[in-house]
Amino acid sequence: MKTMQYYVLDVFTSERFKGNPLPVVITGKELETTLYQQIAREFGYAGTSFIHYSKSEKALRVRSFAPSGTETGGAGHNLLGAVCLAVLKDMNVFRIQENGPFVIMKDKRIRLSVENSGNDSPSIGMLQKPATAGNTVPAADMAAALNLQADDLLLHEWQPTVIQTEVAHLMVPLKNMEALNRAIPVQSALQNLATGYGFKGCYCFTLTDKDTPQLAQARFFNPAGPAEEAATGSAAGPLGGFLFQKGYIHQNRDYSLLQGVKMGQPSILRFRTAQEGIWVSGSSVIVMEGILHL
16 A cells, blocks of 8 residues: 655644644655545645655655646645645755756746745745736626625725736725625636636725735635635735736735735735746645555
């Protein structure tokens, strides 16, 4: 009987039982796609990541699957948790790389920044592509899909806009925290809008007092389910791009946002827009470990 070690990490947080939980399996080699899918379904989390070191490429290889069997790519929580585990378990895969640390996820090379002060929550940065703007969605249609009023979407006269770095997500500005907390997604309506306007997820956000540590607070709704997610790195980058395009933030400056509060799983996501793209960063902590029997 073959066995593999796995860990469950809370991602985009330095505190256990907060953030977005992610199982990470150390496979030692590439597996058959059906086995990845079976293991991800067995765990039942929003995503499960798998890692092994490729000697020929001198890089950590990461693959991630949803319980539905769909493979996920890009620089989001599925990648952050996997990289944090490699650092926490001192796999020594990044210090020996030339021209800066990187990983290969779904056959794509992704640049990293790695800061590890020796504690149990290293800070990892992931480089996403520069943000591009797509379709805008009528505020009235968006409000109906969130059980809100149209005037709840009045924030600096910004329109709900599809923004893409790794994944195309809809940025939905809301006027205040009360509106953000009141939003209740209508799944069928969100699915129709996602299909019609070309986005994967809906990132509702409102701005906070600039004197607070976080620039914004957000909630992520997935039209395909699960309904809400506690931390979404693939949406934090587009939000940074949206705010930069609106002239609200500056390039090469660090900002952070808060997500998951409504779920009782507060998460801190940091971002920085740069000429080469958008850096999304955060921490993770290990909360469980075990053995898979195959």
